[in-house]
Amino acid sequence: MKNIFSIWQARKNSNSDFEELVAPHIDRLYRLGYRFSGTRHDAEDLVQELLVKLYPRSKELNNIEKLGPWLSKSLYHLFIDQARRVTNSPVALAEGIGIELEAVACVNAGPDEYMIRQQQFARLENALFTLNFDQRTLVAMHDMEGYTLPELSSMLDTPLGTLKSRLHRARASLREQLAEK
Amino acid sequence: MQCAELQQHIDDRLDDQLSEMECAAMDRHLEHCADCRGAFAEEKAMREALMDMPVPDASIGFAARALRRAAAANAVSHHPVRNRAFMGGFAAALVAGIVLWFVSGVVGPNGELATSQPQLAELSISLYETRRVKLSFNTPENMEKVRVSLVLPEHVELEGYPGRKQIAWFTKLHKGSNVLTLPLSALRSDKGIFTVKIGTGEEQETMQFYLNVAKPGFSTLEAPKSA
Numbered sequence A: 001m002k003n004i005f006s007i008w009q010a011r012k013n014s015n016s017d018f019e020e021l022v023a024p025h026i027d028r029l030y031r032l033g034y035r036f037s038g039t040r041h042d043a044e045d046l047v048q049e050l051l052v053k054l055y056p057r058s059k060e061l062n063n064i065e066k067l068g069p070w071l072s073k074s075l076y077h078l079f080i081d082q083a084r085r086v087t088n089s090p091v092a093l094a095e096g097i098g099i100e101l102e103a104v105a106c107v108n109a110g111p112d113e114y115m116i117r118q119q120q121f122a123r124l125e126n127a128l129f130t131l132n133f134d135q136r137t138l139v140a141m142h143d144m145e146g147y148t149l150p151e152l153s154s155m156l157d158t159p160l161g162t163l164k165s166r167l168h169r170a171r172a173s174l175r176e177q178l179a180e181k
Numbered sequence B: 001m002q003c004a005e006l007q008q009h010i011d012d013r014l015d016d017q018l019s020e021m022e023c024a025a026m027d028r029h030l031e032h033c034a035d036c037r038g039a040f041a042e043e044k045a046m047r048e049a050l051m052d053m054p055v056p057d058a059s060i061g062f063a064a065r066a067l068r069r070a071a072a073a074n075a076v077s078h079h080p081v082r083n084r085a086f087m088g089g090f091a092a093a094l095v096a097g098i099v100l101w102f103v104s105g106v107v108g109p110n111g112e113l114a115t116s117q118p119q120l121a122e123l124s125i126s127l128y129e130t131r132r133v134k135l136s137f138n139t140p141e142n143m144e145k146v147r148v149s150l151v152l153p154e155h156v157e158l159e160g161y162p163g164r165k166q167i168a169w170f171t172k173l174h175k176g177s178n179v180l181t182l183p184l185s186a187l188r189s190d191k192g193i194f195t196v197k198i199g200t201g202e203e204q205e206t207m208q209f210y211l212n213v214a215k216p217g218f219s220t221l222e223a224p225k226s227a
């Protein structure tokens, strides 16, 4: 019973600092979540889950020097956990099938240039989802969301050289995919 | 500088990883080599396209709602949503707080959270729409093998498991919050009890709540009036 009691105590002490600390980062987290998962729904889901988990830890968050990268890193790890859960839980398995391309599905009739651009995005998006998990998340963070290599190196605990060669391979594979069509 | 060498380093150039001297050498080569200029332009265009890939806006009010839910989800642990009749010593330590919430879709103004109530919590889902119901378990320590089982009411199905009313599997629980996502869809409008059991064989915790499927047409959202 001691355990529950201590959890409840910890909860009681958590304060509304949380909102102040985290609110400025939500938009960026959502974008990153979208890059990872490919749908608005999953992105919101991912961010929501992160906030639920972090809420009791607002004191700890208060002491983190660079909260932005720290939160991005946590989102990344949560995404990895979720992907792992997909293989462990029958529920997640049922759910994990099929990727919605909602971003590109809503193409309105418009100027040719716009249409061509949308088609490019659609092809690129399809190509992105042929990359393996590590490659795709790395391209998402570096090439799409603009995290720098040194930032990623410390966020992901991976040597710069390793990241570079992973990115290199990922882009080569993207180019190949795009050339095929 | 040879073509092969240059093309090896296009990435580095675009990532600002080359020295000034290396950049200058690259530029000299690019000036007179159309092949490499093409390769460079292609890579640059792809990078720009990646940067420009659109991200749809989050649903309206998402940030505020997400923060409110995070607070509410954690507040619930004072009064866990569960049937106290089933609480045992070990089970009580296993699950210190249970939270339910829905994600996106059509949502109520206050975050549609099944919070503590004197009776069983009630979750409403609509016909012809999959709702992802989330259950969060807080555990004080890692648990290697925990059995999760679901008993669904007659009128509701778990997506991907048509016709199955009882579903069970083993899973790991990590210390802290564990979130289980259940994509539920309603077969008809009705109300029934949904049971979730979680335990290690000997002892288990049971949570129950009502799943209420409203008749279509009882939506709180009004359709725009026709002219």
Ligand SMILES: [Zn+2]
Binding pocket: B002, B003, B004, B006, B029, B033, B034, B035, B036, B037
């Ligand atoms: Zn050349």
